[in-house]
Amino acid sequence: MLFNSIEYFVFLALVMVLYIAFKPRLRWILLLVASYAFYANWSISYCFLLLGTTVVTYLSALLISKTHGDIRRKKLYLAFCILANVGVLFLFKYFNFFNQSLGTLFQWLDIPYQVPDFKLLLPIGISYYIFQAISYIVDVYRGKMEPEKHFGIFALYLVFFPKLVAGPIERGHKLIPQFYEAKFSIAKAVSGFKLIGWGLFKKVVIADHLAIVVNTVYDNPQSFGSIPLLTATVFYAFQIYCDFSAYTDMAMGSARVMGFELTQNFQRPYYAKSIKEFWSRWHITLSSWLRDYVYIPLGGNRVRISRYYINILLTFLVSGLWHGANWTFVLWGGLHGTYQVVSHVTRNFRQKFTSFIGLSKFPRVHKLFKVAITFSLVCFAWIFFRANSINDGIYIATHLFSGISGFANPSYVISQLLTLGLNKIEYMVVFFSLLILEIVHLYQRNEEWKNRFANWPLPLRWAFYYLIIFMIIILGVYDSETQFIYVQF
Amino acid sequence: MKLNLSMSNSRKNFLSKIVLFILGFFILEFIIGSIFTYMHNYNLNSGFHTKLMWDDLYNKEDYSLDLVFSGSSHAMESFDPEIFDQALNIESFNLGTAAQKPQTGYYILQHVLQTQQPKLVVFEVYWAVMGTDYYPKQAVENMELIQDKSISKALFKDALSLKDQVLYQFKSYWYRGDISTFLKNIQGPVKSPYRYYKENGYVYSSTIFDSKDLKEHLARTGPIVMDPLNTEEGSQAYYLEKSIQLCQERNIEVLLVTSPLCPTYMQAVENYKETHETIQNIADKYQVEYLDYNIINEKEQLIKDENFRDRSHLNYSGVKIMNNHLINYLIENNYFT
Structure with missing residues (x-):
């Protein structure tokens, strides 16, 4: 059941109506049943895997809280829980990848190696709920939060359907209290529906149109x-x-209609002025998870400079691998790690160079320049993220600018673009939609604009909402219900 | 008490806004939907093959047809009634429409048999439209043009999922694809000299297929393995059987025919025999004859790649070869004596 399907909207409306009808103290039962039903719609058998993860993490956290200062036992429970969770993730997501990679290596070394692959379907959302389970157990271990005693509430924390299959990766101390305190309100419900509408617009009108060109070429x-x-x-x-x-x-919108607030995952990432800043704006809940549970435990930046660079590289390699069991993702993560290291190494030189050429005297131009460079580097790394193989990625990267002179001939450019699966009207739709996206970005950034929009006369505001709704209906891509990219991770 | 009243007012105010917003949505949907419906009708009347076929059919006198062809575009572009009419001195008609599934064909036939009693119905059996893939557009195109409302409604309910039955009511959604066609059509009718609706349901093509790309593609991808045909209740094979039964109940003879695919493609199909046998079993079950031109062509090599307009549709040169072969078969077997 995808978020961009009619079935999901019927499901959400039903859950919302029942949620309002249920007594507040019983609402967790409804949400838990609804969340498991949501997951079972994809695979009933993997509900047991989810339940197993829940039970192991729940019991481990309770045991940790009862160690009464016995550090050894506390560590033992923590290690057991992390190993169990990572083990499940490894088995389902990474075993075949490592097995095949080892097979290739042994073949190259001319050593016989015959370990069969597991024929297992990758459980949807596994990377997300396993990371949430790990953050929960580590937070309990670190004393950042008390273990949740109520099994139903804890189970709901892992399985809560709006964020189950593609995040945001929520922390226990932020989400669990909401299952006790959150209140339904009309204002929140309206805000939630607006967010859902806006998300749907970005998915079916913009992303799925762009996907046609990207898929054709890549x-x-x-x-x-x-x-x-x-x-x-x-x-x-x-x-x-x-x-x-x-x-x-x-x-976020689906959670908000019932009164819950999930963590924001994006802050206009392509306006970042450096790769470091990009990572504080892109997939924020994953970046902060990696910072808190990988980078800092490795020593963060409070180590020797060489070790600091290694920590950065390792964190980004984990990030790449988290996205998928494929060397393309590892290379993508490695590229981002390398960007950060190179950025740190060349920091002084770049500052001096900027002063030397006089760019620092024009802060706006300088900022624009930095945004453009960052965007270009991010785009370059995306090549390997999207490419079907490393070879394809290398081909694209090395042929990006061969024949660039063709850009000087607009009619040639247009004729080339029209071979990529979109017609002129569809390109216009894409560019108009991207324009709306950027206007909304500006609006989101500027409080004054926000207030100004809120004070628009009702008919004008509604006209804007109707415009978005009918753009979704008329211009959306619905030929096949296209999968969200991050659901596969 | 006062506070309660004011809360009640704000809730009322909110609810009235919701109702007003939804009302506004439906008014806009009606306006935009009406514009799109106009565009859709304009497109239908701008040389749309299915519409031309239905117009031709409704101009036929009752009980005037002797031979009817049923099927998808594979039928639509494989049987030229003119060739049959001249050779056999009969009146024939091609009911084939783009991507038409046997389920849709069954309702079309039901409607046609209300006013016609042909001697023979030829079902063109093409496995590509007999799969489980869901393609409601082909049903809706015909459903909108069938003048008998009860049959049209039955097709609508049978062929469309409940979700699409609801979505069909929102014309701004359903006809949104008509915008670009409309923008082309208002610039004037474009009649290709290479492919056009001829008459009596047949769509003519003179394009010659260049199989070079297909050969390269097949060399890369290797042999083609076809999925087995589903013959369970509710499947497309089931509707083919229902159509045969419908004819036999009315004492109409039935012939199953598979129009060929280009030899280059067929040579790459590894397990065609299984598909052929599934159709042959249906033919045997109802004691009707089955002519599979993929098999015939393999033996007799009547039709070559250049007799196609693409890998699966004949051009006119191929139509002439196949139609004459079929006519000889009909004569030899005394279908129209």
Whole structure:
């Protein structure tokens, strides 16, 4: 049941109506049943895996709280719980990847190696709920939060349907109290529905149109020259942003209609002025998870400089691997880690160079320059994230600018673009929608604008809402219910 | 008490806003839907093959047809009634429409048999439209043009999921794809000299298929393995059987025919025999004949790649070859004596 399907909206409306009808103290039961039903709609058998993870993490946290200062036992319970969770993740998501990689390595070394792959379907949302379970147990271990005694509430924390399959990766201390305190309110429900509508717009009108071009080029890159390769790469940057932020908006909106607040995952990431800043704006809940549970335990920046660089690289390699069991993701993570290291190494030089050429005297131009460079680096890394193989990624990266002179001929550019699956009207739809996206970004950034919009006369505000609704209906891509990109992770 | 009243007022105010917003939505949907319906009708009347077929059919005199062809675009572009009419001195008609599934074909036939009593119905059996894939557009296109409302309604309910039955009511959603066609059509009718609706349901094509790309593609992808045909109740094979039964109940003879795919493609299909046998079993069950031109062509090599307009549709040169072969078969077996 995808967020962009009619079935989901019927499901959400039903849950919402029942939620309002239920007594507040019993609402957790409804949400738990609804969340398991939501997951069972995809796979009933994997509900047991989810339940197993829940039981192990719940009991481990209770045992940790009862160790009464016995550090050894406390560590033992923590290690057991983390190993159990990571073990499940490894088995279902990474075993075949490592097995095949080892097979290739042994073959290269001419050593016989015959370990069969597991024929297991990747459980949807596993990376998200396992990371939530780990953050919960570590927070209990660190004393940052008390273990949740109520099994139903704890189970709901892991399985709460709006954020189950693609995040945001919620922390226990933030979400669990809401299951006791959250109140339904009309204002929140309206705000939630607006967010869902906005997410749907970004998904079906923008991301799914861009996906047509991206899929055409990236599924067969050797057939295209630099204009399609560059276009598809930039389009992919917007596609993945619109797709994933759409999912997050719809998840947040779905939670908000019932009175819950999930963590914001995006802060206009392509306005970042450095890669470091990009990571504080992109997939924020994953970045902060990696910071708190990987980077800081490795020593963070309070170590020797060489170790600091290694910590950065390791954290980003984990980030890459988290996205998928494929070397393309590892390379993507490695690239981002390398960007950060190089950025740190060259910091002084860049500052001096900026002063030398006089760019620092024009802060706005300087800022624009930094945003453009950051965006270009992010786009370059996305090539490997989206490419079907490392070879495809290398091909695209090395052919991006071969034949760039074609850009000087507008009619040639247009003729090239029209071979990528969209017609002129659809390109206009994409650009108009991206314009709306940027206007909304500006509006989100500026409090004054926000207030100004809120004070618009009702008919004008409604006209804007109707515009978005009918754009979704008329211009959305519905030929096949396209999957959200981050659901596969 | 006062506080309670004011809360009640704010709730009332909110509810009235919701009702007003929804009302506004439906008014806008009606206006936009009406514009899109106009565009859709304009497109239908701008040379849309299915509409031309139905117009032709409704111009036929009652009980005037002797031979009827039923099927998808594979039928629509494989049987030229003119060739049959001249050779056999009969009146025939091609009911094939793009992507038409046997389920849709069953309702079309039901409607046609209300005013016609042909001697023979030829069902073109093409496995590509007999799969489980859901494609409501082909049903809706015909449903909108069938003048008998009860049959049209039955097709609508049978062929469309409940979700699509609801969505169909929202014309701004359902007809949104008509905008770009409308924008092309208002610039004037474009009649291709290479492919056009001829008459009596047949769509003519003179394009010659270049199989070079297909050969390269097949060399890359290797042999084609076809999925087995589903013959369970409610499947497309089940509707084919229902159509045969409908004809036999009315003493109409039935012939199953599979129009060929280009030889280059068929040579790459690994397990065609299984598909053929499934259709043959249906034919045997109802004691009707089955002519599979993929099998015939393999033996007799009547039709070559250049007799196609694409890998699965004949061009006119291929139509002439296949239709004459079929006519000989009909004569030899005394279908129209």
